Amino acid sequence: GQNIDQPTEMTATEGAIVQINCTYQTSGFNGLFWYQQHAGEAPTFLSYNVLDGLEEKGRFSSFLSRSKGYSYLLLKELQMKDSASYLCAVKVNNNAGNMLTFGGGTRLMVKP
Amino acid sequence: DAGVTQSPTHLIKTRGQQVTLRCSPKSGHDTVSWYQQALGQGPQFIFQYYEEEERQRGNFPDRFSGHQFPNYSSELNVNALLLGDSALYLCASSAPTTSYEQYFGPGTRLTVT
Numbered sequence: 001g002q003n004i005d006q007p008t009e010m011t012a013t014e015g016a017i018v019q020i021n022c023t024y025q026t027s028g029f030n031g032l033f034w035y036q037q038h039a040g041e042a043p044t045f046l047s048y049n050v051l052d053g054l055e056e057k058g059r060f061s062s063f064l065s066r067s068k069g070y071s072y073l074l075l076k077e078l079q080m081k082d083s084a085s086y087l088c089a090v091k092v093n094n095n096a097g098n099m100l101t102f103g104g105g106t107r108l109m110v111k112p
Numbered sequence: 113d114a115g116v117t118q119s120p121t122h123l124i125k126t127r128g129q130q131v132t133l134r135c136s137p138k139s140g141h142d143t144v145s146w147y148q149q150a151l152g153q154g155p156q157f158i159f160q161y162y163e164e165e166e167r168q169r170g171n172f173p174d175r176f177s178g179h180q181f182p183n184y185s186s187e188l189n190v191n192a193l194l195l196g197d198s199a200l201y202l203c204a205s206s207a208p209t210t211s212y213e214q215y216f217g218p219g220t221r222l223t224v225t
Contacts, residue, residue, distance in 0.1 A: 004154075035216075042116075042202060042216035043155070087154050099145070099168050100214065102154030 002026040004103035006088050011109045012078055020073045020106045022088030030093035033100065034062050034073045037085045046073070046086075075108075083110045114139065116205050116217035124223045125193050133188040133220045137205030143167075144186040145214060146178060147202040155202055161186050190222075198224045 003025040012018040024032070031050040035043035047055055049064035049071060061074040075082055085107045089100040117136045125131050137144050143162045147155035157170035161180035180186045184205075190197055200221050204214040 042218050045213055045215070048213065089154075099157050099160060099170070100155075101157065102147075105152075105154045 002090055002092060002101040004088055004090055004101060006086075006103040006106045008104065009107045009109070011111060012075075014078055014080060014110055014112050016078050017074065017076050018078060018108065020075075020086050020088075020108065022071045022073070022103060024069050024071070024088070024090050024103075026069075026090050026092055026101070028093045029066060029090065031091040032062075032064055032071050033087075033089040033091065034060075034071075035087040035089060037087060037105070039084070043087055078110050080110050080112070083108060116141075116203055116215050118201075118203050118217040118220050120220060121218070122221045122223075124225060126225055127193055127195060129193050130189065130191045131193060131222060133190075133201050133203075133222070134185065135188070135203030135205075135217055136185045137203075138207075138215050141205035141207045141215070142184050143206045144180060144184065145204045145206070146186070146188045147204065148172075148197075149200040149202055149219070151199070158188070193224045195224050198222060 006022045033048050034046040036046050037043040047062035054063045059076045064071045085105040087105045088103040116138050119134045145160040146158040149155040158172050159169040160167050164180045175191045177189045200219045202219045203217040206214045
């Protein structure tokens with residue numbers, strides 16, 4: 001089976017930088033995703049990493065180390081609207097599709 | 113271009129009843145996945161449909177069943193509802209060429225009393 005761990009809650013200040021970590025243990029790894037989910041809303045796609053390294057997309061960056069089973073999501077210049085849950089999800093290659101296994105989510109609170 | 117749509121938005125059922133939830137995928141998408149998200153938890157994969165067949169299934173009992181129609185829309189059926197089935201049910205669709213990216217619908221909030 002798969003095991004995905006991420007912190008339950010984090011707090012940061014508006015304008016600051018925050019890093020949300022995710023560790024995973026899985027076989028047949030075929031990519032790691034980060035989703036943002038505001039309360040009561042659907043998850044929205046943020047990033048996808050399948051190779052080691054850093055992917056930058058505006059204020060958000062995501063890093064992956066497959067050998068360490070580790071990823072992080074970096075949010076810069078935090079805004080109040082970034083207060084949300086951030087979900088780490090792993091895709092496993094089982095030749096049957098693109099099932100995602102999610103972590104429990106990290107609830108980020110951005111304070112003024 | 114409509115995104116993923118789900119109906120109904122909210123639903124209240126009694127233990128033992130049966131429920132059907134519906135999902136229409138994003139235009140151009142042919143694969144539909146269903147997830148259950150309990151309050152404060154991450155989504156858990158229920159099953160995935162492609163070409164009108166269940167292609168993958170998560171660790172959910174047979175009370176959970178589904179269907180995909182020729183127009184790629186899908187239904188999730190849950191029989192003999194339990195209190196623990198109360199959750200947000202999310203539908204996600206993906207396209208053949210970018211199958212790694214799943215687009216989620218707004219979800220159906222099911223409450224079992």
